[in-house]
Amino acid sequence: MTADTTVSTIAHLIQLSVAPVFLLTGVGSILGVLAARLGRIVDRSRVLETNMPNIAQEAQAVAHLELSRLSIRAGLINWAISLCTICALLICTLIALLFVGDFVTADMANFVALLFIVAMLTLIGGLLCFLREIYMAIKNLRIGLH
Numbered sequence: 001m002t003a004d005t006t007v008s009t010i011a012h013l014i015q016l017s018v019a020p021v022f023l024l025t026g027v028g029s030i031l032g033v034l035a036a037r038l039g040r041i042v043d044r045s046r047v048l049e050t051n052m053p054n055i056a057q058e059a060q061a062v063a064h065l066e067l068s069r070l071s072i073r074a075g076l077i078n079w080a081i082s083l084c085t086i087c088a089l090l091i092c093t094l095i096a097l098l099f100v101g102d103f104v105t106a107d108m109a110n111f112v113a114l115l116f117i118v119a120m121l122t123l124i125g126g127l128l129c130f131l132r133e134i135y136m137a138i139k140n141l142r143i144g145l146h
Contacts, residue, residue, distance in 0.1 A: 009102060016098050020116075024091045027123065031084050034130060038077045045070045069140050076133040083126035090119035 048063050048070075055063055094115045101108040 080126045080129035083122045087122040
């Protein structure tokens with residue numbers, strides 16, 4: 001194998017890995033949004049818990065209900081973050097295998113395809129959890145009610 005062929009091979013491998021890198025960038029952006037939502041849920045929960053002793057007895061039941069809903073929403077966001085993080089790890093593994101696969105004699109095409117499918121399934125699962133959390137947030141929205 002000549003030096004030009006080796007450089008061409010590596011250049012081709014880099015080209016193949018660019019698409020998963022773009023996907024990884026998108027998943028990273030989604031993770032940023034999810035982390036921000038989780039932060040807002042945690043902040044709201046802390047405010048409610050801190051103010052609980054100062055709230056009138058009648059309003060405490062409403063505050064407890066809101067805390068319960070926030071807990072469920074935090075759980076959904078946690079699942080979404082976990083699934084999207086697994087997706088990102090699978091994409092990173094996929095990128096590494098695209099490089100390694102060209103240098104070893106084993107046929108890894110099926111394994112690479114399986115990794116991509118599982119990565120997409122985890123991303124779908126994460127997005128579904130995110131969507132459910134958004135539906136819960138909108139359902140429990142109380143604009144103008146005091």
